[in-house]
Amino acid sequence: MQIIKTDVAIVGAGGSGLRAAIEIAENHPDLDIALISKVYPMRSHTVAAEGGAAGVAQDHDSLDNHFNDTVSGGDWLCEQDVVQYFVENAAKQLTQLEHWGCPWSRKEDGSINVRAFGGMKIERTWFAADKSGFHILHTLFQTSLQHPKITRFDEHFCLDLIVENDKIQGILILDIAEGEAKLIQAKSVIMATGGAGRVYSYNTNGGIVTGDGMSLAYRHGVPLRDMEFIQYHPTGLPGSGILMTEGCRGEGGILLNKDGYRYLQDYGLGPEVPVGQTKNKYMELGPRDKLSQCFWQEQQKGNVIKGPRGDVVHLDLRHLGEEKINERLPFIRELAKAYVGVDPVHEPIPVRPTVHYTMGGIETDAKTATKLAGLYAIGECASVGLHGANRLGSNSLTELAVFGQLAGQQAADYARNSKHEKITPLRKQAETIMARTEALLHSEGTEKMADIRQEMGDCMEEGVGIYRTKESMQQTINKLAELKKRYKNIQITDKSSVFNTEFLYAIELGYLLDTAQAMAHSAILREESRGSHQRIDGFEKRDDNNFLKHSLAFYQGDKAPKIDYSSVTITKSQPAERAYGAAGEKAHAQEKV
Amino acid sequence: MSKRKPYIRELPRDWWMKQLFYTKYMIREGSSVLITLYSLILAWGVFRLSQGETAFNGWLEALQNPFAIILHLLMLILALYHTITWFSLAPKAVDLWIKGKKLDDKVIVAAHYGAFAVLTIFCLLIITL
Amino acid sequence: MSELTIEIDVLRYRPEMDNEPFTQTFEVPYTAEMSILEALQYIKDHLDSTVSFRWSCRMAICGSCGLMVNSVPKLGCKAFLRDYYPQKISLEPLANFPIERDLVVVMDDFIKKLEEIKPYIIPEKEKCLSEGTYQQTPEQMAKFKQFSMCINCGLCYAACPQYALDNKFTGPAALALLARYNRDSRDNGEAERMKIVNQEEGVWGCTFVGYCSVVCPKDVDPAAAIQLLKVESSKDYLIGMFKPD
Numbered sequence: 005m006q007i008i009k010t011d012v013a014i015v016g017a018g019g020s021g022l023r024a025a026i027e028i029a030e031n032h033p034d035l036d037i038a039l040i041s042k043v044y045p046m047r048s049h050t051v052a053a054e055g056g057a058a059g060v061a062q063d064h065d066s067l068d069n070h071f072n073d074t075v076s077g078g079d080w081l082c083e084q085d086v087v088q089y090f091v092e093n094a095a096k097q098l099t100q101l102e103h104w105g106c107p108w109s110r111k112e113d114g115s116i117n118v119r120a121f122g123g124m125k126i127e128r129t130w131f132a133a134d135k136s137g138f139h140i141l142h143t144l145f146q147t148s149l150q151h152p153k154i155t156r157f158d159e160h161f162c163l164d165l166i167v168e169n170d171k172i173q174g175i176l177i178l179d180i181a182e183g184e185a186k187l188i189q190a191k192s193v194i195m196a197t198g199g200a201g202r203v204y205s206y207n208t209n210g211g212i213v214t215g216d217g218m219s220l221a222y223r224h225g226v227p228l229r230d231m232e233f234i235q236y237h238p239t240g241l242p243g244s245g246i247l248m249t250e251g252c253r254g255e256g257g258i259l260l261n262k263d264g265y266r267y268l269q270d271y272g273l274g275p276e277v278p279v280g281q282t283k284n285k286y287m288e289l290g291p292r293d294k295l296s297q298c299f300w301q302e303q304q305k306g307n308v309i310k311g312p313r314g315d316v317v318h319l320d321l322r323h324l325g326e327e328k329i330n331e332r333l334p335f336i337r338e339l340a341k342a343y344v345g346v347d348p349v350h351e352p353i354p355v356r357p358t359v360h361y362t363m364g365g366i367e368t369d370a371k372t373a374t375k376l377a378g379l380y381a382i383g384e385c386a387s388v389g390l391h392g393a394n395r396l397g398s399n400s401l402t403e404l405a406v407f408g409q410l411a412g413q414q415a416a417d418y419a420r421n422s423k424h425e426k427i428t429p430l431r432k433q434a435e436t437i438m439a440r441t442e443a444l445l446h447s448e449g450t451e452k453m454a455d456i457r458q459e460m461g462d463c464m465e466e467g468v469g470i471y472r473t474k475e476s477m478q479q480t481i482n483k484l485a486e487l488k489k490r491y492k493n494i495q496i497t498d499k500s501s502v503f504n505t506e507f508l509y510a511i512e513l514g515y516l517l518d519t520a521q522a523m524a525h526s527a528i529l530r531e532e533s534r535g536s537h538q539r540i541d542g543f544e545k546r547d548d549n550n551f552l553k554h555s556l557a558f559y560q561g562d563k564a565p566k567i568d569y570s571s572v573t574i575t576k577s578q579p580a581e582r583a584y585g586a587a588g589e590k591a592h593a594q595e596k597v
Numbered sequence: 598m599s600k601r602k603p604y605i606r607e608l609p610r611d612w613w614m615k616q617l618f619y620t621k622y623m624i625r626e627g628s629s630v631l632i633t634l635y636s637l638i639l640a641w642g643v644f645r646l647s648q649g650e651t652a653f654n655g656w657l658e659a660l661q662n663p664f665a666i667i668l669h670l671l672m673l674i675l676a677l678y679h680t681i682t683w684f685s686l687a688p689k690a691v692d693l694w695i696k697g698k699k700l701d702d703k704v705i706v707a708a709h710y711g712a713f714a715v716l717t718i719f720c721l722l723i724i725t726l
Numbered sequence: 727m728s729e730l731t732i733e734i735d736v737l738r739y740r741p742e743m744d745n746e747p748f749t750q751t752f753e754v755p756y757t758a759e760m761s762i763l764e765a766l767q768y769i770k771d772h773l774d775s776t777v778s779f780r781w782s783c784r785m786a787i788c789g790s791c792g793l794m795v796n797s798v799p800k801l802g803c804k805a806f807l808r809d810y811y812p813q814k815i816s817l818e819p820l821a822n823f824p825i826e827r828d829l830v831v832v833m834d835d836f837i838k839k840l841e842e843i844k845p846y847i848i849p850e851k852e853k854c855l856s857e858g859t860y861q862q863t864p865e866q867m868a869k870f871k872q873f874s875m876c877i878n879c880g881l882c883y884a885a886c887p888q889y890a891l892d893n894k895f896t897g898p899a900a901l902a903l904l905a906r907y908n909r910d911s912r913d914n915g916e917a918e919r920m921k922i923v924n925q926e927e928g929v930w931g932c933t934f935v936g937y938c939s940v941v942c943p944k945d946v947d948p949a950a951a952i953q954l955l956k957v958e959s960s961k962d963y964l965i966g967m968f969k970p971d
């Protein structure tokens with residue numbers, strides 16, 4: 005087995021992984037960095053983010069505003085010290101991306117332009133038309149190429165973490181093309197593997213978003229925090245789930261039910277703002293969790309449109325005009341034309357909520373360190389405590405930059421203060437992992453992978469969707485237990501070594517099932533409604549007395565995960581009623597009195 | 598021992614026949630052969646002219662040959678084809694910006710055709726006057 | 727209602743078993759909105775799980791799923807069965823790349839080319855974060871924006887006969903990316919990059935076939951980028967002639 009010694013290993017080369025790698029390369033030229041990705045870095049799912057990245061940019065805005073929007077958007081489940089650090093560093097890190105070449109959209113005078121986004125009081129979303137994630141990712145990837153100390157392992161799949169003497173000492177990766185394992189011995193490891201949206205059937209996520217890092221850390225005893233909070237993006241295309249950015253609404257797009265009525269005004273987001281105008285935190289610029297819930301309510305009332313690919317509402321951009329759509333939302337036009345045959349210049353786009361983001365993830369402290377010494381986690385796979393119970397759109401792209409930078413610093417410091425330890429026990433561990441992996445490959449199971457995957461996605465939609473009941477969640481839990489059992493008997497036809505994708509999908513399905521379990525079990529025990537976790541079985545209200553706390557899911561092997569809780573750091577924003585539209589304004593006015 | 602064995606596909610000799618786009622490209626490039634031939638014939642005429650009237654008339658007479666006429670027709674068609682395809686590609690090599698917008702491709706193509714027409718008329722005038 | 731189906735030929739190559747590629751035919755249920763990628767996923771899930779292909783985003787932005795559809799380079803997720811039905815469809819790995827396995831090609835050379843053209847801002851002098859962002863007007867941005875839209879899918883290399891004839895040629899996507907940085911008002915690295923441009927394998931390897939720009943799924947127009955670089959390269963050459971060294 006090939007053994008590669010490095011100082012810091014980074015698993016995942018999306019926005020946060022690349023940002024961390026560059027941070028180390030720029031400031032610690034003596035450190036070796038191994039950057040591992042199961043795909044070429046520019047395929048990472050950061051690429052699909054559209055709307056933009058939040059950072060205070062206007063004189064009439066303030067860090068406090070961004071802080072308050074984020075904390076109330078997260079229904080007070082955010083770590084407030086983390087949010088404070090985040091808002092203070094947001095604009096700085098977005099500026100750094102600009103220096104590296106990110107083509108942020110500009111005003112006529114050449115300064116940065118910002119757009120409105122849901123749940124944000126003042127426009128502060130930096131955007132690169134409607135391909136913000138794409139440009140951020142490519143900018144970071146290209147910038148990373150000037151650093152010879154970053155050794156990339158493209159198309160290498162992470163099989164496991166190597167933990168010895170209670171600290172992480174490396175990872176075992178599989179060279180996908182060769183079909184051979186490599187042991188990366190590292191002093192510190194950063195997990196940057198992205199979310200787990202693929203546990204649901206309908207999602208905006210790429211096929212690679214399978215919760216790998218979450219599961220790997222989880223299996224090694226690191227808790228997954230706040231996993232019950234799954235964001236449904238209110239505007240995905242029916243069938244495929246392809247994302248129609250919140251930027252559509254930021255630019256003035258409106259949502260209509262089957263009667264052409266702007267139904268959001270019936271759910272505490274009004275009064276209606278005239279078409280062609282936008283008002284921050286009103287109507288279509290409410291937060292994602294609320295908007296997705298409104299869709300479900302309308303569906304119950306029979307006010308949605310029945311389409312060939314299921315129930316939809318209409319996202320109408322026509323009043324923006326062709327020129328503005330081409331300038332600000334060209335990708336949206338391209339996607340709508342290709343995938344639903346609708347030109348948004350002339351017709352409204354059919355949309356429905358689809359799973360988009362996992363707010364929870366690997367528990368870290370405010371400086372991205374996990375409970376396992378030497379292991380850091382960033383980006384969607386991590387729960388640094390920024391998003392609470394619901395993420396505000398455009399906070400996550402900034403998160404990649406802010407916490408990617410911080411993790412780079414932290415992991416480098418850790419690596420500088422530690423030494424490589426003896427390789428023998430690590431190699432032994434690696435061999436055990438390989439034996440286990442080979443056994444899976446050569447198992448003669450009979451359970452069809454596609455069935456397990458489909459049933460998992462469907463039961464998650466059913467039980468841990470936009471609205472939840474104990475009964476539906478219990479059914480999901482039972483189903484997942486059954487699927488985990490069936491997974492042990494999974495059929496893998498392809499026994500070959502070179503680019504065996506069937507085998508990789510099988511391993512990924514294992515990661516997905518563990519993540520799904522953590523989500524469902526965390527959800528059923530949270531007997532309240534908060535942010536994206538909404539219950540309709542007697543727990544419709546938020547319960548700060550009992551549940552103003554993070555859930556922590558601990559892996560228990562074949563048994564159900566153990567759920568524990570930890571406290572929430574509150575610095576300056578005491579939990580209050582979370583309201584938008586006129587009600588929000590009123591509540592805010594009262595607070596000030 | 599690596600189990601990889603990347604397979605390299607040979608480029609078939611007739612690769613340019615398998616895709617209309619490539620065929621058209623090859624005709625565009627191939628047209629230069631006949632256009633070169635045409636320049637040589639023309640240069641030959643100039644050379645004959647320097648040798649006196651009889652020699653030049655002989656050259657002119659040779660051009661009356663049906664084979665020469667067919668050849669010239671073919672050369673004309675190819676020269677026109679080359680021109681048209683070249684003009685349609687011309688915008689790609691032009692980097693003109695007016696008021697922050699790239700000059701429209703159509704304008705560039707039209708300008709080429711305009712210049713082509715003006716030059717042709719100018720040449721015709723020289724010959725006929 | 728009888729279920730409509732469509733036949734799909736997939737070029738298979740399993741390096742551990744085959745000495746050369748062969749064609750395998752699958753019959754896939756047909757719906758108008760089904761993409762080629764979804765058809766492949768259907769094949770993998772229900773007909774033959776050993777077929778390998780790359781994919782991820784499903785929305786034509788990650789650049790993973792390039793392949794030849796009836797000999798034309800396409801993104802699998804952005805090509806639809808409806809555009810071929812009821813004719814049989816033939817799928818092959820991207821042309822001009824070595825086949826790793828089935829529809830997966832070896833991308834190493836392509837990635838190396840992207841790496842070599844210095845695709846990052848080389849500033850005149852380091853700019854401090856406290857100085858804020860650069861000023862860059864929409865006009866200045868428009869000069870390079872189109873060339874920054876490349877998703878690195880490799881379709882243009884599969885379309886380029888010059889790359890097929892000699893793979894030392896830097897190629898369309900890498901040269902377009904080079905042009906993107908040369909044309910960025912924040913960048914000062916043009917002189918360094920022109921060394922790459924001026925080489926035989928640089929822009930002069932291009933004979934302006936122009937098919938790269940036709941197949942580009944993102945309208946990057948690499949052919950235009952290369953022609954503009956040729957103009958710059960010629961200028962460089964002319965200036966060099968009069969400059970005593």
